[in-house]
Each structure stands twice: as C-alpha cells, then as structure tokens.
Amino acid sequence: xxxxxxxxxxxxxxxxxxxxxxxxxxxxxxxxxxxxxxxxxxxxxxxxxxxxxxxxxxxxxxxxxxxxxxxxxxxxxxxxxxxxxxxxxxxxxxxxxxxxxxxxxxxxxxxxxxxxxxxxxxxxxxxxxxxxxxxxxxxxxxxxxxxxxxxxxxxxxxxxxxxxxxxxxxxxxxxxxxxxxxxxxxxxxxxxxxxxxxxxxxxxxxxxxxxxxxxxxxxxx
Amino acid sequence: xxxxxxxxxxxxxxxxxxxxxxxxxxxxxxxxxxxxxxxxxxxxxxxxxxxxxxxxxxxxxxxxxxxxxxxxxxxxxxxxxxxxxxxxxxxxxxxxxxxxxxxxxxxxxxxxxxxxxxxxxxxxxxxxxxxxxxxxxxxxxxxxxxxxxxxxxxxxxxxxxxxxxxxxxxxxxxxxxxxxxxxxxxxxxxxxxxxxxxxxxxxxxxxxxxxxxxxxxxxxxxxxxxxxxxxxxxxxxxxxxxxxxxxxxxxxxxxxxxxxxxxxxxxxxxxxxxxxxxxxxxx
Numbered sequence: 001x002x003x004x005x006x007x008x009x010x011x012x013x014x015x016x017x018x019x020x021x022x023x024x025x026x027x028x029x030x031x032x033x034x035x036x037x038x039x040x041x042x043x044x045x046x047x048x049x050x051x052x053x054x055x056x057x058x059x060x061x062x063x064x065x066x067x068x069x070x071x072x073x074x075x076x077x078x079x080x081x082x083x084x085x086x087x088x089x090x091x092x093x094x095x096x097x098x099x100x101x102x103x104x105x106x107x108x109x110x111x112x113x114x115x116x117x118x119x120x121x122x123x124x125x126x127x128x129x130x131x132x133x134x135x136x137x138x139x140x141x142x143x144x145x146x147x148x149x150x151x152x153x154x155x156x157x158x159x160x161x162x163x164x165x166x167x168x169x170x171x172x173x174x175x176x177x178x179x180x181x182x183x184x185x186x187x188x189x190x191x192x193x194x195x196x197x198x199x200x201x202x203x204x205x206x207x208x209x210x211x212x213x214x215x216x217x218x219x220x221x
Numbered sequence: 222x223x224x225x226x227x228x229x230x231x232x233x234x235x236x237x238x239x240x241x242x243x244x245x246x247x248x249x250x251x252x253x254x255x256x257x258x259x260x261x262x263x264x265x266x267x268x269x270x271x272x273x274x275x276x277x278x279x280x281x282x283x284x285x286x287x288x289x290x291x292x293x294x295x296x297x298x299x300x301x302x303x304x305x306x307x308x309x310x311x312x313x314x315x316x317x318x319x320x321x322x323x324x325x326x327x328x329x330x331x332x333x334x335x336x337x338x339x340x341x342x343x344x345x346x347x348x349x350x351x352x353x354x355x356x357x358x359x360x361x362x363x364x365x366x367x368x369x370x371x372x373x374x375x376x377x378x379x380x381x382x383x384x385x386x387x388x389x390x391x392x393x394x395x396x397x398x399x400x401x402x403x404x405x406x407x408x409x410x411x412x413x414x415x416x417x418x419x420x421x422x423x424x425x426x427x428x429x430x431x432x433x434x435x436x437x438x439x440x441x442x443x444x445x446x447x448x449x450x451x452x453x454x455x456x457x458x459x460x461x462x463x464x465x466x467x468x469x470x471x472x473x474x475x476x477x478x479x480x481x482x483x484x485x486x487x488x489x490x491x492x493x494x495x496x497x498x499x500x501x502x503x504x
Binding site for chain 1: 224227228231404405408409410411412413414415418419501502
C-alpha cells in the first residue's frame with residue numbers, strides 16, 4: 001500500500017506558547033481507516049487541521065500525497081486542500097436546503113450546475129440523504145447534519161477524508177449508524193482518518209487502526 | 222452561469238435589511254462625491270458672455286442681433302452672405318422671441334472656424350448696417366468666474382469628506398454583508414476555493430454601487446441640461462457649463478469612470494475583509 005500521510009517530528013504550540021503537539025510521528029497508508037482517539041485538548045483537532053492544510057505547520061514535516069505542506073505555494077496549497085475532504089468539529093451547514101449546500105460547494109469549486117447536481121446527488125445518496133434533498137438544513141436531525149457534512153466532504157471525490165469529532169452530540173444508536181456509514185464510505189475506496197474522544201462503537205473489528213493521543217503526544221498505536 | 226456570477230448571485234441573496242441599508246447609503250455617498258465633482262466642472266467655468274436678452278454663447282461663438290425692421294428677405298440675404306465667409310463654420314438663426322417674449326428682430330448665432338477668426342469676424346459683422354449689436358464669448362472683459370476660491374475649497378473638502386465617508390460606511394456595510402455570508406466564506410476556505418475566486422464578486426458588488434451612483438448622476442445632469450437648454454431664461458448664470466457643447470457628455474463619461482473606480486476601491490476594501498480571522502473555518 002502506498003503512503004498517503006507521513007508525519008515526522010511534528011511540534012505545534014498555540015499563540016500563547018502552550019505546547020499542543022509534541023514529537024508526533026504518524027504514517028497512514030492509502031485506503032486505511034484510522035481512529036485518532038484522545039480526551040479534549042489532546043491535540044486531535046490541531047493535528048487534523050494541520051493535515052488538512054487549514055493551519056500552517058511550525059516545526060516538523062508533514063507529507064500529504066507526497067507533498068511537504070510546509071513548502072507548498074499558496075496555489076498548490078489550495079489544490080491539495082481540494083483533494084482532502086474535511087469535516088470540522090461542530091460543523092454547521094449553510095442556511096439552504098440539503099442539496100443546495102452540496103451544490104454550493106461544487107459550484108464554487110468550478111463545476112457547472114448540471115455537473116454539480118449530478119455529483120451532489122451521488123454524494124447525498126452515498127450518505128443516505130436522498131429523501132431529504134429539499135429539506136432546509138435547520139430542520140435536520142443531528143445525525144442527518146453529520147451525514148450532510150460527510151456528503152460535503154466526499155462530493156468532490158477527495159483521496160483523503162478527515163473527520164473531526166463526527167460522533168459528538170449523537171445518541172448511542174446514531175453513533176452506531178454513523179460508524180456503519182463510515183465503514184461503508186471507507187469500503188468505497190476512501191482513506192479515512194477520524195478524530196474522536198471515543199468510545200468507539202465496534203472499534204475492535206480488524207482492519208482499522210486506533211491511535212491514542214494524550215496531551216499532545218502519541219500514547220499508543 | 223459561471224462561478225463568478227454564481228457567487229455574485231449568492232452574495233446578492235445574502236443582502237439583508239442592515240447591509241442593504243448601509244450599501245444604499247454608500248451609493249448616495251458616491252453620488253454626493255460625483256455631484257460635488259461635477260459641480261467643479263459645471264459651475265467652475267468662465268460663464269459665456271451674453272447680453273441681457275441674448276443667447277448663451279460657447280467659446281468661439283458670436284451673436285449678431287439683427288434690426289427688427291428687416292424684412293424676411295433681407296434677413297435671408299444677410300444670413301446667406303455671412304454663411305459664405307471663410308471665418309465662419311456655421312450660422313443659425315434664432316428668433317429673439319425664443320429668448321424674450323415681445324421683442325422683435327432676430328439673432329444670427331455664428332460659430333467661428335477657430336478662435337483666432339473671432340476678432341476679424343466681429344469687425345466684419347460690425348460693418349453690416351442690418352446688424353445692431355454683436356456679442357462674443359471671447360471678449361475678455363466680459364468673462365466672469367462663477368466660483369470663488371472659498372467655494373472651490375469647500376467643494377474640494379466636500380469631495381474628500383464624501384470619498385472618505387463612503388469608504389468608512391462601505392467597510393461597515395460589507396462587514397455586515399460578509400457576516401451574513403460568513404458560513405459560505407468559511408465553507409469556501411475549507412474546501413480549497415482560492416480567494417481569487419470569491420473576492421472578485423465582492424469587488425464587483427462595489428463596482429455595481431459605483432455604477433448605480435454614476436447612472437443616478439448622469440440622469441440628474443441630463444435632466445438639468447434639458448431644463449437649461451429648453452428654458453435658458455431659467456438657467457442659473459453660474460451653471461453655464463450645462464449648455465456648453467460636449468461638456469455634459471464628457472462629464473457623464475468622466476463621472477462614470479470615477480464612479481466605477483470609487484466603487485472598485487470600495488469593493489476591494491470589502492474583499493479584503495474575507496481574509497480576517499472570523500472568516501477562517503477553524504477560527
């Protein structure tokens with residue numbers, strides 16, 4: 001399997017000097033599904049934001065798709081960001097209908113209306129939102145909101161999917177449903193990295209890797 | 222619809238009462254700026270000279286007042302004679318009743334071929350017995366400046382103030398609009414849409430404000446122009462620029478360019494706000 005993420009000697013401090021990540025080493029293979037588990041303020045969100053090129057790295061090396069993100073030009077940075085589907089923590093959709101949300105993203109990435117509708121419908125079908133296309137997002141259940149976030153993340157067919165706390169605020173039953181959905185998306189060929197405080201519903205299944213992060217350090221792989 | 226128009230359309234849909242109100246104020250401020258700018262051109266020119274009852278004359282024009290006792294045939298003879306002179310480009314006959322009811326005779330409005338020809342033209346006209354009076358716009362002692370220095374300074378201060386105020390208000394207006402459009406901006410940042418894709422529609426919105434203000438001004442100037450032309454007696458002596466040939470058209474084009482430039486500047490100020498921390502997805 002080819003490598004999709006390689007992190008070496010990664011350090012990161014907040015604006016006020018607090019160490020958020022310390023000496024992180026991480027390798028993720030293409031097609032892998034990985035859970036980054038740790039308590040609040042363990043540095044999971046920062047690590048994901050760094051991998052998603054949303055914040056610039058300070059020390060250490062991050063290679064995503066073989067590209068050192070610290071050395072990317074602005075233009076190349078945007079290009080790489082388009083190949084990464086990112087669901088941020090506490091995702092809130094646009095005040096539009098479900099389908100319009102996905103179309104908005106695809107249109108702003110340069111797709112024409114017909115193409116955007118086609119891709120959007122395919123993504124929404126993949127996450128099980130076909131029956132709620134015209135529903136305003138304000139009326140969505142928490143699980144459906146996460147489904148929409150996932151559809152937004154996968155609609156432009158990225159190579160890597162980064163999900164920050166997708167289980168947050170969900171009922172246990174919904175967590176299990178979402179977990180099944182993630183497995184389904186992963187089986188569709190995506191590399192998936194999920195940051196969560198846990199607990200994971202059926203994380204003992206083979207084929208998925210779990211990394212424990214604690215106070216900015218990798219505690220256990 | 223391409224990406225630019227799609228985002229512009231979404232941006233227009235995000236305009237709410239508050240941001241819409243502020244942008245309307247911006248349009249009025251740009252209009253004020255352009256109106257003050259136009260005043261410098263319309264009011265700040267030497268007023269063409271004219272007799273109490275004569276026509277308004279542009280540079281290089283001469284008015285020959287004909288004797289009221291002339292027969293129509295005699296008037297035509299004079300007209301045809303003057304039209305053949307080499308100093309003359311064009312001759313128009315005006316009824317003096319157009320300028321003052323109850324007054325007899327007529328006026329030949331003569332356009333000299335060039336400014337240097339005016340002096341000899343005046344001399345030749347004065348030698349014709351049928352002409353009782355000659356007026357010229359190029360007679361230096363008759364020229365008056367319609368704007369005093371304090372008024373000019375006042376206009377310039379007004380110009381600077383309205384330009385500055387429009388920038389300040391537009392910053393607030395765009396701030397409100399982009400806050401309403403904030404989720405969309407954050408999503409675009411998150412998904413890798415470059416700023417060069419979503420900033421031009423914001424600049425275009427500023428340009429639209431400038432265009433709207435320019436068009437308002439052009440309509441106002443042309444309305445004044447038509448009033449001035451159709452009712453010369455009602456024309457403010459100091460607004461003689463309204464009837465000077467080509468000036469209204471030139472001013473309209475200049476105002477349009479200036480309005481678009483100021484609108485673009487305002488839009489650029491608005492677009493620069495998208496880089497602020499509050500529009501970053503992980504702020």
